[in-house]
Amino acid sequence: MFTRITLAATAALLLVGGTAMAQDSIKARKDGFQDTKKAMAEIKGLLESDKVAPVGAVAQRVSAFANHLPTLFPAGSDKGDTKAKGEIWADFGDFSAKAKNFEDAAKALETTAASGDKAATAKQFAALGGACKACHDRYRAD
16 A cells, blocks of 8 residues: 555656656746847847857857757657647657757857858858748747
């Protein structure tokens, strides 16, 4: 009898703990996406004002977030206040590949900005936007 109660209590704690972890992941990714949205606007503003060099530091924030993006989608974090589609977990390999493309595009923007070439930096910024959109088109509910 004691063993069944202990097992039931342990299972309940794991369920509650798992739900809390999933909600923490949702909050962390929402915060990261908000920061990325702000960073993209900041980069756009810098390019519009012909300030190319600072773009690299902002792009670095984006690449740092993109680097750990797949870890923010653990099993069970598809429930709650999220726009993440179930396809993320159904095809996690493709989702992770798209996150890697996003990270690579942000790192390339860092490098391109360091060159001081505004046209090349603007082109790479567009590529970063495309990498972002590729994931949203498939994996984000509107």
